[in-house]
Amino acid sequence: MSTIKVEVFGTGCKKCQQLTANAKEAIANLGIEAEISHITDPIEIAQRGIISTPALFVNQKLISKGQVLPAVQIQQNIQQNILQQS
Numbered sequence: 512m513s514t515i516k517v518e519v520f521g522t523g524c525k526k527c528q529q530l531t532a533n534a535k536e537a538i539a540n541l542g543i544e545a546e547i548s549h550i551t552d553p554i555e556i557a558q559r560g561i562i563s564t565p566a567l568f569v570n571q572k573l574i575s576k577g578q579v580l581p582a583v584q585i586q587q588n589i590q591q592n593i594l595q596q597s
Contacts (some may be wrong), residue, residue: 515545515593523551530565530579537585560596569593 517534521527531549536544550556559572563577567585574580574588 514530514544515546515589516568517547518568519549519565520555520559520561520568521549521551523549524564525527526579527551527565530567530575533582534567534581535586536582537589540582541589543589547564557593 512588515538517538519527519531519534521530527549531547538547541559559566559568561576565579566576567574567580569589570593572592574585574592580588
């Protein structure tokens with residue numbers, strides 16, 4: 512299995528930082544390798560078509576936008592939609 516790519520898009524606000532922390536916690540709970548990045552560039556955010564932040568992408572698939580998902584929900588989503596497809 513290749514490394515999972517997790518991207519959090521947002522301006523760096525408290526909600527964006529919380530979503531990044533929750534994503535890191537979910538990855539740690541799953542015990543998998545992942546590249547986690549936080550994109551704050553408004554041009555890149557707009558190019559992805561993101562209107563409400565924070566937004567979470569896993570392997571270029573939109574997982575959430577405009578909300579802070581708890582770590583357990585991110586973990587479940589990765590298990591169901593990413594790991595089972597590998």
